[in-house]
Amino acid sequence: MSRTDEPQDQGTSSGNDEKSVLYGGTSDExxxxxxxxxxxxxxxxxxxxxxxxxxxxxxxxxxxxxxxxxxxxxNTYEDDLAESLEELEMMRQAHAEAEGESFEVTEVNIEENYVGFEEHIAAGRETYQRFCASCHGDQGEGLIGPNLTDQHFMHGGSNVDIFQVLTDGVAGQGMPGWENSTTPEERAQLVAFIRSIEGTDPPDAKDPEGEFVERS
The missing domain is CATH 1.20.5 (Single alpha-helices involved in coiled-coils or other helix-helix interfaces)
Known part of the structure; x- marks a missing residue:
């Protein structure tokens, strides 16, 4: 007696092709x-x-x-970062040197091309607020540093003298040099701004320090 519920062989089917892919009968089963x-x-x-x-x-x-x-x-991340910073510093120094070589640090150049020019005074004001206001006051009245609105100077009062102080700083009095942080033109613009505030007599100005230098 045969069992009618016995499962059929998967390789054969009454209603299906024996070579059908569904039953694994082809080469690409x-x-x-x-x-x-x-x-x-x-x-x-x-x-x-x-x-x-x-x-x-x-x-x-x-x-x-x-x-x-x-x-x-x-390279590690730290190595790549150090190399990138070194390359950036070399590019900055090369740019500063190239610009410094073309900039003429003379009394005539600063006086005739920067002092009294509104665009340079405005640019110098921005640079002043970034680097100088914390010691000399927002209006140049003097805080830790001396008053910049009078005509008394501790290290010379010519345009070149002021430019050199901005460049080299005054180590004995705690003023850093800005040669590595500013371009020669930015320092010339600072001179133009300092000249523009001479005689403004802001409130709470410090007493004069240094020698009086008369401007012609």
Whole structure:
């Protein structure tokens, strides 16, 4: 007596082609040759390019880890940052030197091309607020540093004298030099601004210091 509920062979079917891909009868089988509770399993391997890409990524990860941890094959973030900062500093110095070579630090140049020119005074005011106001006051009235609105000077009162003080600073009195922070033109603009506030007599101005230098 035969059992009518016995499952049919997956390789044959009364209503299906025996060579159908659904039953694994072709050369490029899509189905595995077994089933689980009637559920058949696809044979769907990963594409070759994806597998090669995976292994290449694994190999690169190993190379990168060894190279950055134990050898000097690969720069660390700190190394790259240090090199970038060094390159930036070299570019800044080269620019400053090139501009400094073309700038003529003479009394005539500063007087005739900067002092009294509104655009240079305005630019000098901005530079003054960044570097000088904390010691000399917002209006040049003097705080830690001397009053800049009178005509008394401690280190010479000519345009070149003021320019050189801005460039080199006064180490014994706590004033830094701004040569590495400003361009020669910015320091000439500072001279123009300082000249523009002479005689303004702002409130709470410090008493004069140094020698009186009369301006012609």
């Amino acid at each position: 899509l189905m595995q040759g077994h089933s689980y509770d009637g559920i058949q399993e696809y044979d769907n391997p990963m594409p070759g390019w994806w597998v090669w890409l995976l292994w290449a990524s694994v190999a690169f990860a190993i190379f990168y880890f060894v190279g950055i941890t134990y050898f000097d094959w690969i």
